[in-house]
Amino acid sequence: MPDTARSGRYSVFAIAREALRQHKGWNRAWASPEPRDRYKVIVVGAGGHGLATAYYLGKNFGITDVAVLDKGWLGGGNTGRNTTIIRSNYLQDPSAAIYDKALKLYEGLSQDLNYNVMFSPRGLIMLAQTEHEVRGYKRTVYANNLQGVSTEWIDAQRLKELVPIINIDGPRYPVLGGLYQERGGTARHDAVAWGYARACSDMGMHIIQNCEVTGVETEGGQVRAVNTSKGRIGCEKLAMVVAGHSSQLAEMAGFRLPIESVALQALVSEPIKPCMDVVVMANTVHGYLSQSDKGEMVIGGGTDHFNNFTQRGSWHHVEETVRALVETFPMIGRLKMLRQWGGIVDMTGDRSPILSTTPVGGVFVNCGWGTGGFKAIPGSGWAMAELVAKGRPGPLAADFGLDRFREGRFIDESVAAGVAH
Amino acid sequence: MAEHLARISPVTDLGMIALRGDLAAIADAAGMAAPDRTGIATDGPRSLAWMSPDEALLILPAPQTPEAVEALTLALDGQHALVADVSDARAVFDVIGPGAADVIAKLAPVDAAAMPQGHLRRTRMAQVATAIWRIEGGFRVIGFRSTGDYLGLILRNAAIAGSGLAPR
Amino acid sequence: MLILTCPHCGIQAEETELHNGGEAHLKRVGPDGSDEEFEGYMFARRNPRGVHLERWRHAYGCGKWFIAARCTVTLQVFGTYAAQTTTPPDHIVQAVRAARPDWNPTEEGASE
Incomplete structure (x- = not known):
């Protein structure tokens, strides 16, 4: 197969055509x-x-x-x-502009690229678990609405309706409400x-x-x-x-x-039946949670607080993240975690x-x-x-x-x- | 079912005086031997603990505290030193029992079983700052009073019967 | 889990008892410095993939600052020393060079 071949347009007709010839006509998606x-x-x-x-x-x-x-x-x-999260609910105008541009492009990306990126605008909630966060997120909602980015403040009851598996009256991390961006979500x-x-x-x-x-x-x-x-x-x-x-x-x-480079961690559970169709971020406890299309619970954790290029994270961050998330999502206490990994991220001041x-x-x-x-x-x-x-x-x-x-x-x-x- | 790993009991009759400055001068003023680095030297009812290169902690029966503060302030007069009664800022627990080292080891990144007598280890327990040293039959733990409830709770939780660290 | 020995109290402290304070041996730029110098002092970091001299505070212990020589790729620790020094001491340089013969400590001052 020549390395310069075009990949050909993906469509229902292409699938039908290839189905009739044992799928021998697919080209490489990109050349090397x-x-x-x-x-x-x-x-x-x-x-x-x-x-x-x-x-x-x-x-x-x-x-x-x-x-x-x-x-x-x-x-x-x-x-x-x-952890594939997509949102644009930032506070400052320049951030909202570039992140919302990205979100709008994501909305049409599969068509634009003729490639299914599995963009899933399932909605995203940032939990407010302290009074400080309540004030902070309400401020962000006002800022977002001025920026033309649609977000809303939702109370704990509404949040519970959107996320039935959540525990809103935990002793240590009660859920007081949330910043909800309905257009947010995930992609593959x-x-x-x-x-x-x-x-x-x-x-x-x-x-x-x-x-x-x-x-x-x-x-x-x-x-x-x-x-x-x-x-x-x-x-x-x-x-x-x-x-x-x-x-x-x-x-x-x-x-x-x-720039300083630090390791950021994530982990993922065994796949389970659909139980949560929004993305939930809990910034107080350094954890965020979504369910992948395969059914795994995808958990994002914290960063190590030192320069690090190892693409592994420190074990205690996993413990901290999971300890807090188990209170907010009691059902994940029964899940086995399949994988844990790290990536090296650039941090600016x-x-x-x-x-x-x-x-x-x-x-x-x-x-x-x-x-x-x-x-x-x-x-x-x-x-x-x-x-x-x-x-x-x-x-x-x-x-x-x-x-x-x-x-x-x-x-x-x-x-x-x-x-x- | 088995016994609790250790008995957790609050200690409320201790006074504590934080002393900063030259450690030899401080020990002199306290009338005690200067503790070794990370050591705690006990003389009768009083102990003098090494907290950092320029800080010591005098632990004594609570009723003796005001008098001791006065004496130390007088003795260190003219020197660059600090004498502060921190008794009310502290919470103290004794962890006594055959499983006491397990209780400590569950909460702090410390090999409690290997901790020698006369050594004071400043560390954290779960999420709060503490200092730990050996006493007869177990360990004494001091923390901040503001996190004292939490400290008591996690200690009692770590001492629950049947939760020892040895393989069953 | 990163374990560093505090040079002030000799305790082998693990990561959770410590607080990282970023790149060590930065030379402070005062009011007389230019905008460029101040920007360099405030923000420009070596962020090396390899030997890093960095400040740590024994936060849950004696509370003192010290400096660790550590590899950011392997997490190998070459040694620790008191923060009251302006250049890495000889025994640290030797310890690093035993593992990384090409390492040049004079580059450490280049972030001024």
Whole structure:
């Protein structure tokens, strides 16, 4: 099978056609070419954000001379390690703008990509379990409604109707109400990466896996090429989209980022019958819970409080998360946990991302999504593509530049993000 | 069914004086031997505990406290030192019984069974700060009074009969 | 579970008894510093994949600050030392080099 073949359009007719010929006509979803000598744009990082950046470079700006490099396999970093939550109920205007752009793109993403990303707008509730949170979330609701992001405050009774398995009068963590975003939900994380990869490949872009960037070549303050485990590859522009290892790539290009890397954990139970059709986040206790389409209860936990690249988390965080969730959801006390894993996340001081030009000409950085980058993938790619194509940020990325740290223009989402983005 | 692992009893008749400054001078002022690093030195009804490189804790019968504060303040006069009566800020429990080490080990990241006599370990129990040392038949635990109810609850819970750590 | 020995009290404390205070040996930039210098001091971090010198506080113990030399990839601990030092002491440098011969402690000052 030639590696440059287009994948072909997926449709009910394609399924019917293939059903009649033993499914021998399906092409690979994306090609695996050898790298060319140079590209107009190189995107480092074939996770959701990197692939979305490439996709919107092609779709919105007609730039298809693009390579997406990854040191491992496509979507094998945080794209494959998150808890798939999608929401846009942030406090600050720039955050609401980019996260809501992402949510709107998610709503039409399966059609746009011709690939089922299993977006499920099942609704999302952030539990208020202290008076402080009640006030905080009511404030967020007001802010969201001014931003045009529909969220509402719901009381504990309504919450109990939406989430029958919840215990609203726990002694330690009573549920006082919640911030409800009906449009929020989940999507299949791998499928988001696969869908973008397929669409990029179909536009003629190169997705090159197992290709580790080992150096960035500059000349006169301008990027010229990257050195990789598959040789030197020239480029006009370089987009760094490597959550968790942003500092390492920036160091190769000769600058530092206001980023520290920590491990964030998640775990998943054995599959059970459908019992909860919304996403529930409990930020006071550093835990969040949703049920996957396979029936597993997906649990997000806390971050380790030290720099860490191990992709494992500390065991006591699992204990803390589960101890609190068992009180709020007593039924999960009977569940066996199947897997536990960690991902390395970029943390910035204000818990907001960085989409920015850099001290090196032609180098752009997209990082710092902290514990909640998955929900932002389409909006992040959209804004990053504009930044790379035009060389300056558009309205979505304008407030997320690196200069905000020097100028003190922080986009403080430490409350909205908590640990549980 | 089996006995409780240990008996948890609140101790209410202790006074405590926090002392900061030069530890040798403090021990001198208290008229006691200076405790070793992480040690607790007992002399009759009084104990002097090493809390940090510049802090000691004098533990004594409650009625003697006001007088001791006065004497220490006088003795340390002119030196850079702090004498503070913290008795009311503390909650104290004795954990006595054959399973006392198990009770401690369940709650604190400490190998209680291997803890030597005369050693004071500052640590946490579940989610609150405590200090622990050996007494006759078990351990003495001090915590903050603001979390005293919680501390008593988790200690009693950890001592429930049949919940020993040894394989059954 | 990360276990560090507090150099002040000698206790082998585990992660839950400690509080992390971020990169060590940062040189404070005062009111005379430029915006760039202050930004660097406040935000720019080495965040290395490898040997990291970092501040810790023995929060549930003696309450004192110390510095740990630790690998962020393997979690190997090379040693701990009191926070009242401006550069890593010789025995720490030797302990790190025994495992990482290429490690260069002078780079630690580069974050000024």
